[in-house]
Amino acid sequence: MDTHLRFSVLNRDLPAAKDRTAKDPEIAREIKYYEENFKNVETVDDLLNDYRLYNFMMKTMGLEDMAYAKGMVRKVLVEGTSDEKALANTLSDGRFKELAEAFPFNKDGTIEGTFDWSEKNEALDRKVVRYTNVPGEKVEDVDRLADYYQQKMQRNVGLTVQLLADPALYKVVTIAYDIPQEIIDGPKEERIEWFDKNLDLDEMKKPSELKDAVEKFKDGLEAQRVESTKNIVEKYIQVSFEEDEGEQNEGVRLALNFQRTAKDITDAYEILGSPALYQVVRTVLGMPEEMVGTDIDNQAAVINEKFDVKKFKDPAEVDKFVKKFVILYDAQNGIGTAPSVQLFASNPGVGIPENVLTAVNALKFGG
Incomplete structure (x- = not known):
């Protein structure tokens, strides 16, 4: 099944498609392990030394390809993102900043939420x-x-x-x-x-108010932990779902990822910092292969010249953009005999003719 058709089929009922992924025995086992064991993590090394938790985290953040770089991951987690000089903020790959924000640790290596009682915390009594x-x-x-x-x-x-x-x-x-x-x-x-x-x-x-505040504090902390776990698990299922689709068709994975994350794009540099987003945008905007790896400011300027990234806040614009991508992806990868591609072909089996590609590329955004 070609990219355009498969993507359309999945979008008819995405919740059901993701639910099937969540019920996969292997996925369900890893989710259960995370839910039962992450709450026991007290330091960054507890996380890094637990093979299953570590790989769960890396897969959730789309960083499986960087799982070998434990030293760098440790530095990213410990430094966080509050300091503009922190490693996560200096890397061109935006996935590391997302990692540091999703799994916050203190600079001493303890997990965020564990309070700093050391002598260095001079503000304490x-x-x-x-x-x-x-x-x-x-x-x-x-x-x-x-x-x-x-x-x-x-x-x-x-x-x-x-x-x-x-x-x-x-x-x-x-x-x-x-x-x-x-x-x-x-x-x-x-x-x-x-x-x-x-x-x-x-x-x-007042004693009664102090007691009440303490109970609310404890309940609030637990609610935060539960919500955080829920969000991480949902993202793990989403990423697993996208990866499963990607094994059959990489274009579908890219389209699903873009559909999910485009609303959070604030500037062209975030696109350039994400390999997945970059491939979608480069395909739709017709940026040549020769631009890959060139000056990042020049690439950002090209993106801004061709498209206003603020439009990604509009779901209709995202929908239009991703639909254009799946059609162009099939064309550029020579998927010429697939059903949805043949709909555009004057001679089925030879791919999308040049005049149709021109029409697709001329699709206007923002109105």
Whole structure:
């Protein structure tokens, strides 16, 4: 079956097609292993040294071809993306940035969510830190944060700035009181204004409110973990589904991937950083093979000249773009006897004639 026809058939009921992939015994086993074991990962090395978890992660992020580069993967995970000089931000392959964002770790190698209680974290109340640690016993991080919060709030927190300046208190409060993400990420002044307007410190320090906040914090953390696991599993199923289709027809895999990710494209450089997106865009825009590997700024300029990537926010534009790709992919790969290609051919069996290709390439986007 040719690319155009297979892609059309799958799109008639994508959920059912992906559900069949999820029920594949091998896929189901790997999903179950991830769900049962990733929650036990405490450090980046725990993840890298577990063959099945590591390969699950790499496949989920479309990085199976880079599984051998564990040293680089470790550096990407530990450095994250907050620093513009971090490795993930300097690599041309955008998949590594997505990896660091999907599997966040702290710079000390602990998984994000595990709080930094070290002496370097000078913003903490060291006396309360000592009280929350039981020598010789392992204290769960969530319990230690809850204990710290209750003790510290009752001690000497009288101003919003004190609450915002203490990373342990801030972590508990943002989750327990469901602080909007735009406030959490916003400027300090806006955060102070929002906290002063929406939270009452005196009320928060009451025993019943402290207890309630701690319970909400724990529930919130668990909800975040469940949601994160769900998102990763869904992506693993999607990627597995696309890979399965790719084994039969690479064009179908590329089309499905583009259909799923195009809405997130913000500039031409993101296209150039993704081998899959780049191949689709290069095919549709008619960028010659000779351009591959040339100056990245020049290639970005060519893409921007030929197409406004902001249009990918419009599902109709994505649909039009990917449909053009599947037809051109079949033509360029000599799939001339396939049913959907013959629909365009004046002489079935000889491929798409030049006048039809010209018409397809002249397809106008944006109206």
